[in-house]
Amino acid sequence: MPETHTHPVLVRPAALPDEAALGELDRATWSTLHEVVPRPQPPYEPFFDERHRPEDFLVAEAADADGERRTAGYLRLVLPTPLACNSHVRQIQGLAVADWARGRGVARTLLRAAFAAARREGANRMTLRVLGHNTPARALYESEGFVVEGVLPGEFFLDGRYVDDVLMGRPLAP
Structure with missing residues (x-):
């Protein structure tokens, strides 16, 4: 449930x-x-690099239990390819919410902000990939208008089992 107007x-x-x-x-x-990449180990790579630029990310801030405003989550929104014929599409390539901020509408707020940002940039379509066993994320995306557009069965081998790569998309109506 989203936070009240006070926070x-x-x-x-x-x-x-x-x-x-x-x-x-x-x-x-x-x-x-x-995640399909191995757990990060020290020394940690920089978060921002040539492929992960600050301008590709939206940051959510919320008040923690002590009322202090903190980074609660992020969403990475990019062009899926550098091709002009694909420039009407934006792709979510990362969404994270801090444990302390879960259940407070952070991911939904980030998604809706991404829709608005993509529309401002002239996009009319949004896509993403989600692992098949990530039921909470899939339910969130479906509740925000995404539909399954394709499945790559057993695309990844994680924790001793094969996991589907699910491709989802939705239009960005004005």
């Missing part, structure tokens, strides 16, 4: 000073429920 979830574009908090959040939320 809203605020979404803003990421900036270079967010790197440490986003890297920490990324490592804290790592799980084979949604």
